[in-house]
Amino acid sequence: MFIRVIRGQLSFLILGVLAVQKHVVNIMINQISDKADRGEELAPAEIQALLEISDPAELQALYDCAYRVKTKNVGQVAYFRGIIECSNICIKDCCYCGIRKSNTQVERFQMDEEEIVREALWAFENEYGSVVIQSGERQDAAFIEMIERVVRRIKKETGGKLGITLSLGEQTEETYRRWREAGAHRYLLRIETTNPKLYRKLHPEDHDLEERKHCLALLKKTGWQVGTGVMMALPGQTSEDLVNDILFMKKIDVDMIGMGPYIPHRDTPMGEKIPPYTDEQKMNALTLGLKMIAVTRIVLKDINIAAATALQALEHTGREMGLKCGANVIMPNVTETGFRPNYTLYDNKPCTDENSSMCRGCLSRRITGIGETIGFNEWGDSKHYSERVKKELAP
Ligand code: 5AD
Ligand code: FES
Numbered sequence: 001m002f003i004r005v006i007r008g009q010l011s012f013l014i015l016g017v018l019a020v021q022k023h024v025v026n027i028m029i030n031q032i033s034d035k036a037d038r039g040e041e042l043a044p045a046e047i048q049a050l051l052e053i054s055d056p057a058e059l060q061a062l063y064d065c066a067y068r069v070k071t072k073n074v075g076q077v078a079y080f081r082g083i084i085e086c087s088n089i090c091i092k093d094c095c096y097c098g099i100r101k102s103n104t105q106v107e108r109f110q111m112d113e114e115e116i117v118r119e120a121l122w123a124f125e126n127e128y129g130s131v132v133i134q135s136g137e138r139q140d141a142a143f144i145e146m147i148e149r150v151v152r153r154i155k156k157e158t159g160g161k162l163g164i165t166l167s168l169g170e171q172t173e174e175t176y177r178r179w180r181e182a183g184a185h186r187y188l189l190r191i192e193t194t195n196p197k198l199y200r201k202l203h204p205e206d207h208d209l210e211e212r213k214h215c216l217a218l219l220k221k222t223g224w225q226v227g228t229g230v231m232m233a234l235p236g237q238t239s240e241d242l243v244n245d246i247l248f249m250k251k252i253d254v255d256m257i258g259m260g261p262y263i264p265h266r267d268t269p270m271g272e273k274i275p276p277y278t279d280e281q282k283m284n285a286l287t288l289g290l291k292m293i294a295v296t297r298i299v300l301k302d303i304n305i306a307a308a309t310a311l312q313a314l315e316h317t318g319r320e321m322g323l324k325c326g327a328n329v330i331m332p333n334v335t336e337t338g339f340r341p342n343y344t345l346y347d348n349k350p351c352t353d354e355n356s357s358m359c360r361g362c363l364s365r366r367i368t369g370i371g372e373t374i375g376f377n378e379w380g381d382s383k384h385y386s387e388r389v390k391k392e393l394a395p
Contacts, residue, residue, distance in 0.1 A: 029058065032298070033065035042299055044243050050295045051239045059287070066294035066326035073302040074328050076372045079380030080363075081165060081306075082123030082334035082356070083132045085343040086111045090136025092169070093204050094192075096231070098265035098344045099136050105267045107342050113150055115336070119356075120154045120162060123334045126360055127376035130163030132188070132331055137169030144175050148182045155183035163379035165227075170215045176222045186381075187219050188227040188258055193234065194248040195241045202234070202270070216252055225385045227304075228252070229259035232292050233285040235270070246296055255385040256329070257300070259292060260308025261285035263346035276347065277314075286314040290325045297326025304329050304382040312350045320366050329380070330367070332359040 032046055042050075053059055070076075087110040088099040099106060111119075116133065123131045131154070133147070151164055165186035166179055176187070191212055193199050199209040219226045230245045249257060263285070264271035277285065289311050297305060306329040307322025315321065319330055333340065333351050340352040351359055367374055 029061040029065055033068065039301075044247065047246060047295060047299060048239050048243045050298070051242055051291055053291065054287075059291070062291065062294050063325045066297040067324060069298050069301060070326045070328060074304070074383055077328065077375045077378075077380070078323055078367050078372050079130070079304070079329050079375040079378065080128045081130045081132045081163075081329060081331045082119070082126075082128040083134060083331040084111075084116055084119045084123075085134050085333070085335045085339065086116050087135035087138070088343050089138060091139065092137045092207065094207065095202050095204070095269045096234075096262060096265065096271065096346075098268060098271075098346060100268060101136075103267050106344070109339055109342055111339065113146060113153070116150050117153050117157065119334050119336065120150075120164075121157060122356060124158045124162045126356075128162075128332075128334070129375060129378040129380055130165060130186075131334065132165040132167055133184075134167040134188075139169075139171060139175075144171075144178070148178055151179060151182040151184045161377075163381075170212060173218045173222060176215075176218055176224065180222050180224055186225040186227060186256065188229070188256070189215055189219065190229040190231075190258065191216070191245075191248065193230055193237065193241065194245050195237070198234065198237060198241060201236065213252075216254075220252075225255045225382060226252075227256035227258055228254050229257045229306075229308075230292075231260065231262040232288045233261040235262075235274075242292060246292075246299055249296070250300060253384075253388065254300075254303060255382040255388065256304040256306070257296060258306040258308055258329075258331075259289075259296075260310030261289040261314060263310055263313055263348070265344065265346045271347070282314045286311060286318055286321070289314070289318075290321055293322055293327050294325040300384070302383040302387065304380070304384075306331055309333075309350060310346065313346065313348045317366065319363070320370050323367065323372060324370060330363060332356070332363050334359075 032042060032050065035042060050062055053062055088106060089108050089110055090099050090101050093100045093102050120131045147168065154162055154164060164184040165188060166184045167188040192202065196209055216226060216228055228249060232242060264274040266272055293305055305327045307319040307327035311318030311322050334356045337355045364374060
């Protein structure tokens, strides 16, 4: 009898402590979300506190807050960018990336002009408002000219209606200008990490963080809608690094962000030392990816944020989860199935056996399943970009 009374009181006490904890958490999230709604800036310590949340109820409150900020600023529309991975030939040697030049295990390919245009037209006919043309980095004249011709052709053959994003690495000002004049209007160049020491560890000597920052400035200067992003869950990376990453993206006033968790690739110097992720490691990397999306949405509000494919490599519904945490862009693969297995940046990349129609159907079902609409036939430019241009043009 006595033991039963003590046990009853104990569980009462524990429930009480949990309720108080939840209350405190809700106060923190509420305070921060009120600040976000009032358009007030979050202090770095507040950003870090959000990134360090681990309690499931707190996490859900964070995601809900980010979803409210997203709904208020950019609505509940997911924009599709059909991604064409047109070549895995790369002059760079990033220690994490499966298509790095020193990886001899990968069969190299380069799509020809016809192939790229055909895939862009498939995206157009299937009501995708935009495509992303991505490849390993090349800076030779033949490549630069080929991309310029491809952009011009896609623009011409779609009556200027298909939006074109390029994701083709570091280039000169002249090249950025040429591709912009040819008709592409958005450019993605991930900074990967803004911590100089970590950047050094992830890249060989001749890869330069400052050069990458300079390229982002050149893209702004040459009139692009500019996107960048980072990887999270990198070995040795801290929550402070991620705070600095978000503050960097804010400082350079980016229009769009594509970021995702690092996933080891077995044929890379970084990945060969790491055994395949356990379920727990997958869940941790996924959660960090979702937290970064949520916090970035809360801090940067009206930018476009992509739910990276890497999220889906960690969890089947990872990309929808990204949308529920604040992302508003999805990049379905429109690359011909035969090429896909050779564009493996990390292990277990999803959708390598599927074809473009399957990905369109699959993602459309999943997005409508979470109550969002798809911005078919729309460019879905970042609201932030329109506002930025308006400000620049104001007298
Ligand atoms: N895990 C996750 N993302 C990766 N990328 C490259 N390798 C990996 C990896 N192992 C990302 C980089 C690059 C983008 C095209 O893919 O951030 O910018
Ligand atoms: Fe490619 Fe589902 S998105 S199969």
